[in-house]
Amino acid sequence: MTPYGKLAIFGAGGHAREVAFIAERCGVAPATMAFVVEEAHLRETTVNGIEVHAIESGHCDGWPFVAAVGDPALKERATGLCVSRRMSAATLCDPSVGLHRTVVLGEGCILFPGAVLTVNVSLGRHVHVNVNSSLSHDCRVGDYSIFSPGARVAGHVHIGSRVFVGIGATIVNGLHNVPLPIGDDAFIAAGACVTGPVADGARVMGVPAKVR
Ligand SMILES: CC(=O)SCCNC(=O)CCNC(=O)[C@H](O)C(C)(C)COP(=O)(O)OP(=O)(O)OC[C@H]1O[C@@H](n2cnc3c(N)ncnc32)[C@H](O)[C@@H]1OP(=O)(O)O
Structure with a gap:
């Protein structure tokens, strides 16, 4: 698939870190990725050297995104949050x-x-x-x-x-x-x-x- 210039990864847990690994293998540089989480889950500012941002901050608005959440229903909810920030699915x-x-x-x-x-x-x-x-x-x-x-x-x-x-x-x-x-x-x-x-x-x- 075409590498993305920027990529927001919703989540910052085990599945999200693995998805970042796949994104790297697909040619996306870690410096152009960010993990996005809900404000209440923001504990760290970087994970594995990748910035973490609260989705509410607007930092990743309009970026391509993947919903990297291991629970299907929560993944659907995460997708809705990202789309509400004008993000498009990668x-x-x-x-x-x-x-x-x-x-x-x-x-x-x-x-x-x-x-x-x-x-x-x-x-x-x-x-x-x-x-x-x-x-x-x-x-x-x-x-x-x-x-x-x-x-x-x-x-x-x-x-x-x-x-x-x-x-x-x-x-x-x-x-x-x-x-x-x-x-x-x-x-x-x-x-x-x-x-x-x-x-x-x-x-x-x-x-x-x-x-x-
Ligand atoms: C990259 C990654 O990490 S991907 C990770 C993906 N994760 C998974 O695939 C895990 C999915 N989870 C499971 O399969 C879990 O075992 C569950 C959800 C099915 C069961 O979890 P719990 O509800 O906590 O079950 P618990 O451990 O209390 O066991 C309840 C009963 O079910 C049995 N049981 C639990 N899991 C299984 C299973 N996978 N297959 C068969 N029987 C099982 C137990 O032996 C126990 O039987 P008993 O009542 O006769 O003693």
């Missing part, structure tokens, strides 16, 4: 990422090192695909969903908005005519193996994954 795609030409990425997506999206995969807005996660043919993903490191999604899975997929989780195939649905706001625990549909808002865990 997309980061690590140089190592395997991406077929048929893949469609919504604005604000972040693809981490080793992520692989094969053919006819479509991601909504502000979807994060973390280190070594893969989504196979014909998967669709709604806005703000998050794939933690090592998540594996087989073909023909339709994943809703604000879905959290935990570290090392696996989601098995849907069928050509019957894609496997994962509902909006579902939470898939670390290491789960999802073998059937997941309802909106359900939390599933274990192998095979069950609601708990």
Whole structure:
């Protein structure tokens, strides 16, 4: 993806620091990045050598931004805050990422090192695909969903908005005519193996994954 001259990263925690790492790998210089947080969370003025600013200060108004928050619902809220400051969504795609030409990425997506999206995969807005996660043919993903490191999604899975997929989780195939649905706001625990549909808002865990 095109490097950005400036980049505001909403958040300053672990996920945000990792996103800054990806931005660097994409060619954005640390001196031209800033972490933005809400005033109440402003504890430090620099993190890993990158300036931290309260969003209310207006320092980053109008900058391209990524919402680097690990909770999907909070990421949606952060996006709203940034847009209200006339910031526009940036997309980061690590140089190592395997991406077929048929893949469609919504604005604000972040693809981490080793992520692989094969053919006819479509991601909504502000979807994060973390280190070594893969989504196979014909998967669709709604806005703000998050794939933690090592998540594996087989073909023909339709994943809703604000879905959290935990570290090392696996989601098995849907069928050509019957894609496997994962509902909006579902939470898939670390290491789960999802073998059937997941309802909106359900939390599933274990192998095979069950609601708990
Ligand atoms: C870069 C990064 O760091 S990305 C990090 C991404 N983070 C993750 O993927 C973590 C996601 N979180 C999880 O998977 C958590 O384990 C949760 C949210 C599912 C459960 O957390 P808690 O509610 O605190 O569960 P708690 O530890 O109290 O355990 C409750 C029960 O669930 C079981 N359990 C907890 N997690 C899991 C899991 N992932 N799979 C199967 N069973 C689990 C426990 O063994 C316990 O069972 P018991 O009642 O029979 O003793």
